[in-house]
Amino acid sequence: MAREEKKVDYALSDTENEKKRLREQSRIIIETTRRVFALAGIEPGMRVLELGTGAGDVTILLSEMVGPTGEVVSLEKNPAIQESARKRVEAEGRGNVEFVCCDIASAEPGGVFDALAGRAVLMDIPSPEKVLAKLLKSVRSGGVVAFQEVDFTVRPEVIPPMPLMQKAWDLLYAAMEKSGTEMQMGFKLLPVFKRAGLPEPMMHMDAFIGGQASGGIDWFVSTIRSLVPMMEKLGIATAAEVDVDTLKDRLIGEYFAAGVRDGLGMSNTWISAWTRKG
Numbered sequence: 232m233a234r235e236e237k238k239v240d241y242a243l244s245d246t247e248n249e250k251k252r253l254r255e256q257s258r259i260i261i262e263t264t265r266r267v268f269a270l271a272g273i274e275p276g277m278r279v280l281e282l283g284t285g286a287g288d289v290t291i292l293l294s295e296m297v298g299p300t301g302e303v304v305s306l307e308k309n310p311a312i313q314e315s316a317r318k319r320v321e322a323e324g325r326g327n328v329e330f331v332c333c334d335i336a337s338a339e340p341g342g343v344f345d346a347l348a349g350r351a352v353l354m355d356i357p358s359p360e361k362v363l364a365k366l367l368k369s370v371r372s373g374g375v376v377a378f379q380e381v382d383f384t385v386r387p388e389v390i391p392p393m394p395l396m397q398k399a400w401d402l403l404y405a406a407m408e409k410s411g412t413e414m415q416m417g418f419k420l421l422p423v424f425k426r427a428g429l430p431e432p433m434m435h436m437d438a439f440i441g442g443q444a445s446g447g448i449d450w451f452v453s454t455i456r457s458l459v460p461m462m463e464k465l466g467i468a469t470a471a472e473v474d475v476d477t478l479k480d481r482l483i484g485e486y487f488a489a490g491v492r493d494g495l496g497m498s499n500t501w502i503s504a505w506t507r508k509g
């Protein structure tokens with residue numbers, strides 16, 4: 232079945248944990264996102280339409296980059312997670328963000344934007360090229376389009392091999408894939424941009440690499456935790472089989488049980504693409 236005909240469920244369905252997970256994830260990749268947005272041309276004074284608020288990390292980055300004379304309008308369909316982002320933005324005293332709770336696919340943003348941007352969001356949207364083409368009508372000619380998407384084409388590596396970590400990655404792949412997530416959204420940014428009527432984008436790939444102390448294990452375990460409801464729903468594994476509460480200790484145990492003190496892991500990749508509307 233073609234992806235646009237399939238129902239896509241947001242695989243990371245545990246909202247409470249998802250807030251924490253997205254912040255852990257952002258800590259390890261935010262500087263790559265900042266670099267991409269800067270290369271793309273996001274600058275002070277711009278009015279930016281952001282897709283997929285999540286816990287608000289990209290919203291806050293964009294708010295910083297456009298400054299007090301700019302504005303960010305951020306779209307998100309999950310009211311609980313968007314509310315957590317709103318609280319963060321308010322606590323930081325940012326007056327240049329507007330949150331809109333809606334499905335991106337049917338959004339009707341008001342006014343004209345200087346940029347359209349997002350991270351880890353097109354992968355969950357059926358027919359992203361159609362959605363982009365529609366939203367681009369609200370972007371001025373010469374406006375920036377910049378997205379950073381998760382991509383699972385390159386398998387995450389663990390060196391030396393650690394069977395438990397690899398098994399957990401297999402569960403993550405199964406849950407994401409079976410829930411309808413686009414596993415190659417990063418690489419597909421180029422055809423999606425072109426089908427939306429945009430010029431061919433510039434592209435970069437990033438991945439997180441780190442050892443036990445890097446924070447990568449916490450993000451990885453939180454990611455598995457967010458996926459457990461979907462794993463159960465899709466019959467991939469039960470919560471008891473995953474036993475996420477002990478997973479971190481078991482993963483760390485694997486480093487030491489193997490006598491390995493310098494094991495390290497590489498995450499999935501994040502692929503970015505940016506261009507300007509003709």
Ligand SMILES: C[S@@+](CC[C@H](N)C(=O)[O-])C[C@H]1O[C@@H](n2cnc3c(N)ncnc32)[C@H](O)[C@@H]1O
Binds near residue numbers: 284306
């Ligand atoms: C993986 S999170 C990424 C959040 C944020 N962009 C970041 O990088 O930290 C994706 C977010 O997009 C939202 N989302 C997915 N599909 C959506 C849709 N069709 N309409 C609105 N929001 C959507 C999800 O609810 C989720 O909060």
